[in-house]
Amino acid sequence: xxxxxxxxxxxxxxxxxxxxxxxxxxxxxxxxxxxxxxxxxxxxxxxxxxxxxxxxxxxxxxxxxxxxxxxxxxxxxxxxxxxxxxxxxxxxxxxxxxxxxxxxxxxxxxxxxxxxxxxxxxxxxxxxxxxxxxxxxxxxxxxxxxxxxxxxxxxxxxxxxxxxxxxxxxxxxxxxxxxxxxxxxxxxxxxxxxxxxxxxxxxxxxxxxxxxxxxxxxxxxxxxxxxxxxxxxxxxxxxxxxxxxxxxxxxxxxxxxxxxxxxxxxxxxxxx
Amino acid sequence: xxxxxxxxxxxxxxxxxxxxxxxxxxxxxxxxxxxxxxxxxxxxxxxxxxxxxxxxxxxxxxxxxxxxxxxxxxxxxxxxxxxxxxxxxxxxxxxxxxxxxxxxxxxxxxxxxxxxxxxxxxxxxxxxxxxxxxxxxxxxxxxxxxxxxxxxxxxxxxxxxxxxxxxxxxxxxxxxxxxxxxxxxxxxxxxxxxxxxxxxxxxxxxxxxxxxxxxxxxxxxxxxxxxxxxxxxxxxxxxxxxxxxxxxxxxxxxxxxxxxxxxxxxxxxxxxxxxxxxxxxxxxxxxxxxxxxxxxxxxxxxxxxxxxxxxxxxxxxxxxxxxxxxxxxxxxxxxxxxxxxxxxxxxxxxxxxxxxxxxxxxxxxxxxxxxxxxxxxxxxxxxxxxxxxxxxxxxxxxxxxxxxxxxxxxxxxxxxxxxxxxxxxxxxxxxxxxxxxxxxxxxxxxxxxxxxxxxxxxxxxxxxxxxxxxxxx
Numbered sequence: 001x002x003x004x005x006x007x008x009x010x011x012x013x014x015x016x017x018x019x020x021x022x023x024x025x026x027x028x029x030x031x032x033x034x035x036x037x038x039x040x041x042x043x044x045x046x047x048x049x050x051x052x053x054x055x056x057x058x059x060x061x062x063x064x065x066x067x068x069x070x071x072x073x074x075x076x077x078x079x080x081x082x083x084x085x086x087x088x089x090x091x092x093x094x095x096x097x098x099x100x101x102x103x104x105x106x107x108x109x110x111x112x113x114x115x116x117x118x119x120x121x122x123x124x125x126x127x128x129x130x131x132x133x134x135x136x137x138x139x140x141x142x143x144x145x146x147x148x149x150x151x152x153x154x155x156x157x158x159x160x161x162x163x164x165x166x167x168x169x170x171x172x173x174x175x176x177x178x179x180x181x182x183x184x185x186x187x188x189x190x191x192x193x194x195x196x197x198x199x200x201x202x203x204x205x206x207x208x209x210x211x212x213x214x215x216x217x218x219x220x221x222x223x224x225x226x227x228x229x230x231x232x233x234x235x236x237x238x239x240x241x242x243x244x245x246x247x248x249x250x251x252x253x254x255x256x257x258x259x260x261x262x263x264x265x266x267x268x269x270x271x272x
Numbered sequence: 273x274x275x276x277x278x279x280x281x282x283x284x285x286x287x288x289x290x291x292x293x294x295x296x297x298x299x300x301x302x303x304x305x306x307x308x309x310x311x312x313x314x315x316x317x318x319x320x321x322x323x324x325x326x327x328x329x330x331x332x333x334x335x336x337x338x339x340x341x342x343x344x345x346x347x348x349x350x351x352x353x354x355x356x357x358x359x360x361x362x363x364x365x366x367x368x369x370x371x372x373x374x375x376x377x378x379x380x381x382x383x384x385x386x387x388x389x390x391x392x393x394x395x396x397x398x399x400x401x402x403x404x405x406x407x408x409x410x411x412x413x414x415x416x417x418x419x420x421x422x423x424x425x426x427x428x429x430x431x432x433x434x435x436x437x438x439x440x441x442x443x444x445x446x447x448x449x450x451x452x453x454x455x456x457x458x459x460x461x462x463x464x465x466x467x468x469x470x471x472x473x474x475x476x477x478x479x480x481x482x483x484x485x486x487x488x489x490x491x492x493x494x495x496x497x498x499x500x501x502x503x504x505x506x507x508x509x510x511x512x513x514x515x516x517x518x519x520x521x522x523x524x525x526x527x528x529x530x531x532x533x534x535x536x537x538x539x540x541x542x543x544x545x546x547x548x549x550x551x552x553x554x555x556x557x558x559x560x561x562x563x564x565x566x567x568x569x570x571x572x573x574x575x576x577x578x579x580x581x582x583x584x585x586x587x588x589x590x591x592x593x594x595x596x597x598x599x600x601x602x603x604x605x606x607x608x609x610x611x612x613x614x615x616x617x618x619x620x621x622x623x624x625x626x627x628x629x630x631x632x633x634x635x636x637x638x639x640x641x642x643x644x645x646x647x648x649x650x651x652x653x654x655x656x657x658x659x660x661x662x663x664x665x666x667x668x669x670x671x672x673x674x675x676x677x678x679x680x681x682x683x684x685x686x687x688x689x690x691x692x693x694x695x696x697x698x699x700x701x702x703x704x705x706x707x708x709x710x711x712x713x714x715x716x717x718x719x720x721x722x723x724x725x726x727x728x729x730x731x732x733x734x735x736x737x738x739x740x741x742x743x744x745x
Contacts, residue, residue: 044626046619105631152626184626231621233656234468234741245467249741250734257701263741265486265614265638266654267621 001028001098015143017169022122022140026098029118032089035213036066038145040159041075041152042184047231049152049184052176053078054085056149056205061088063206063216066117068093068145070137071106075151075159084112091144094121095137096129138162142171147212149174149199153187160187163196172212174199231269275363277373278403279356280395281348283552284600285517287395291342292353294360299336305357307341310349319351319381320358327385327431332365347552352390355379355408358431359438372438376400377408385431389413394520397423406444408434418447419516421509457530460499461668465658469496472653472742474672477503478679479721482586482608482648484571484744487655488618493611497567500609501531502669505677507563514603515563518555521602532564534606538573546581546591553593553600558585561606571610572641586648610649612641622657650714652744679724688720689730697736715739
């Protein structure tokens, strides 16, 4: 672990844009340089959100950018996973000491992130997670990023605070629109009404970000395995691949035998 | 003077012959019934006395009348013995020709001499068949009596009518021509979408596999379950008789016309599900559904001791209930369909609503479900809420049923061969830990059924792969 002081070289310059930059930043792993995009959203997310967070993060690292998120459940987890899927770089900003994994179930994910990026926090070692520390953590996510993508957010949620903070600092905010009835899309729909850029198609996310971040430098990543994202029903696999239900059931079993997915309550889940 | 006439009692699914003996002697005036009668049987004396008076028969005055229901150690219950008691007394008093007693009779008497519909009709029909004697039943019970082939059924309206019918061979009824009646219940065509669940239900129907449907509220789990009977072949005569025998032992009515569909609530007691009660044990839901479908909605809400109790009956295809009164055995041949939410809140994996369950909650929920009962399910299906209610016409039950029947016929005469590739994939999956030992057996069974639906003797890799995708966790 390294401690970066504000007055010393190596401290990320982008943090100085904040009104109250952290005095010290604890870093485990390598803090990547270059443009970074925050991908954030609710801890309680739907499959819609989780799927798109993961695919977009994968596209973002595919363009050579870094994905920044908060290592929380839900959208944050999907965002980090998407970056790891694409062998890209990702940074997790914690609301507790960097020696504490919260939630504990995300410890394996955190350890994988260390191999492809960094885990950072402004808090001293041993600082326990607490609700009031998360908004402060969110400002660091904004500070480290050149654009913010909000995937899913209910009407009063931490992800919205992050988005408003970004807007105040003149950082571009992108939001994923959703069903009008869906609670976890009310916040993102509202953001769009308030001036965030809507992400109209998952395939366009890189093009849209290029307008803000400049041209991308695609990294040579793994070839895309089309079906390995998010839990899916067999009929969705069939629809996505344009094959019959029978073929899809057989394909899913082949993937399972190859150790790529597992069946959980009849749904197809990628093995992380 | 003595007379004896035959009646019957339903003991479990068995039809037991009961001799209704009457003996008249002079002495102190009395009318007693012996042979372990319950209150309803004992009260027959009042009904028989009044029925005599209102049918134009003179009830013997000043005679000592004893009625014995033999075997004397078998407990008798209900008013269905009224008619045989009355006929036996009439014959003992020589008020009617002795030939009147050469029948099997069952029915309840009204005070005015009319004969009322009663229980024990099926049991009496089976006894009549065994003895080759005519059967007197209350009018309205014909359908039940005709479930037994080759019985001389004579329906009667009153006590006097019963005496006529007993002596008149012309009263024999002809059974209606029960052709294949069209399915009248809900049809699979009403279910929109859900192609994976439809296929799973077809495989389940073809192979007699138990199925568990996993999905959020509103996915159409119970709608689908209610349509499984429509995918099964029409009942055979034996199946109809078996189901009717179970229902005859139950106080529940009416007996379903075709294959039964029973959906006990999760608050039902173990006795309601498995059978029991004081005295003669009654069949539970698991037996009442025999030949049809037992639907366990909200599987996770059933108390675990009740689910554990279901395990053995489903394995043995019968349930044995021992009570003080008797030990009886009922069939448990129902096809089980269970439904459950994927997680406590129900919305895990949903497109629209967020799941609010924590990982630990989901694990606890799974642990409860994946107990020994879930092991009995060969097939599981994950269902999402339908995308939209529009779309083209869906395939109806009749088409699927035709394929199910073809597969069942094929299965009855085929060999059991396996492609080497199919066997080796299964063996490897077991060795790699992708399948558990039990999972391996389930996939084997379901793969065999998938091959039967394809009308092929040899189970191929494709059949195994499809079966794997359907296995229950």
